[in-house]
Amino acid sequence: MEPAISPLVRRLCLALLLSWPCLTLQAQPASASLPLDARLNEQIIMVPAGDGLRETLETTVFRPAGPGPFPLLLMNHGKQAGPAKLQARERFIYMAAEFVRRGYVVMLPMRAGFARSTGAYRDFGCDMLGNAQGQARDVLAALAYARRQSWVDPERIVVAGQSYGGMAALALATRVLPGVRGVLNFSGGLRVDMPGCDWQGALAKSFATLGAYNHIPSLWLYGANDSYFSPALARRLFNSFTGSGGRAQLLAYGPFKRDAHLTLGSRDGVAVWLPATERFLQKIGMPVRQVYRVADAPSPPATHFALQDDIAAVPYLEEQGRAAYRVFLEKAAPRAFALSASGAWGWAEEGESPDVRALASCQRRSSLPCQLYSVDESVVWPLAGASASAAGGAQ
Template structure:
């Protein structure tokens, strides 16, 4: 078959990540909408045991295009940090996203209505959770990234028993093209939420966020707090090549976690580690070849070698996979780069793909593999 390859961007992974047994990961279908007719594809992480556990609900953003094609969000780095602190974690895909049922509601330039519509699903998830014996319904915190942050701030206008605070990671929503003044509409939304707010919040926005630049973030925060909303804004500077992806990055924890711990303590939520989780052991270096030795790459043709040269300039975490068919695939940043690289490679190969390099090391185990020059 002809040799060809693929790549997987952070947040746009082909294939499905395996469930993480360390975190007791499960996929649930939770009731939502009028009469509970809809079902939300929801990822659960939790410690061992029957609880009751304090709860974190993490709310996702919106990728470009059809929400139905968006993958299941996991936020596994944040989830693991909270499981270590004794929390159960729910990550719901809202109506019309991924494998959730129903139709996505879009109110166009009315950012206020967009936030409230998405918050309705979060409220339904909280209603379900509060009825479970393994959840401590008196101790709940809500978090959201991007569109999920906007929805979480809209949720904070409601008086929901047990919810003590909100973590807003680069919250907002933008439109591309058309006549919508989305920035002003977003300011109006946060002003509305601030006037109605019932919960304290911590906001984290980076200086090089590709969606929401610092001047806009300042306007959002001023609009929210001027109306009476309680929000601590942490502007943490640049993060890699886009701070909008900080929460999904393995390296983001050192930025957000210390501030989140202090916020949790201030609202009476657990903030210290109480469970030990085994780290997933990294693939060991095989010493098959030097990382930069492009000529050592087996099986792949020159096009694949060109892609590997480009890959070596990418950020970590990263992974490059190949197969004996000559196919290749790679992934950088985000969650599970190894699994995403393998899936990208496998999408172009009838033969099994294996990892060639991970981060700064070659892990290819087969010293007898042929080379193509």
């Protein structure tokens, strides 16, 4: 799901007649352009799926060092606005890091029609149960593939999903799946805005059916300021599910930043979802103790070139760039601002690797190398005479 761009920033973009800085506001990363994360042994594989296994699912794998077998977290993505094919590969890097630390291999398949996965996106309109089951078909294919791998422990598996992926995970839990011990539902559901569709009612009805056929316990996590699923709707879905016999527990937490729907993709969201997730994992007999060290992502050191809020001290920028930097200073960390001697600039907030995304945004408009000026609460621009780097740290 895509967050809305704030009116202030939208006005700024229109005033500048430049759309490219606005692209950096998406909390979901453009993962296709991000480097693979060596800390987590990240790799991309193509998983066979579909009738006769003629389709392939672009799948990200994170794993601890060693041959395994490792317990598995099979994670499922949501759907952003727009055509599915234009949605970039999802990583949920902060979640992946926490599970790799605990000895899990993490698999994140892009379902049919998304990103570089082949096949067509399955859309059943207001038929919410059909939508959930259609997406679960690819999750089942990814699960079957994972169970055949020597590095996966087929008896210790957790299936998780965010937004539409959470609904798909609950649909998968209507099956008897040996080795799958639990489901993690992060803001699960689907919003369909179309004439004649009572999407909330249809969603509640489908969740009742999913609960009636449920075989696997689940933990649900919904925040108070979720832009898609209000607390009242989340409770309605939970009651529909458990009232039909589904096994679930609900963590209804408070507001998270500008939109709780994006909690899982935020660096700061870990403190919200991890404690309850660990308790649930322990309850279903899955490991929770950290057994592998994963280094924190590198970050450029503060140089104290200038005070961060000293807009006049930022080099190269003209009036438009300084207006953009003023907007950047209003954003919460994680965030990054990059600029170039050409006067180009770009910034990013939230999500994965804002430093890399800010640099990429700047570089698209610059013939000269872009450099990071500010990361989080620090100015990292090199002091006079110091060596300069044209790339930021990657996650």
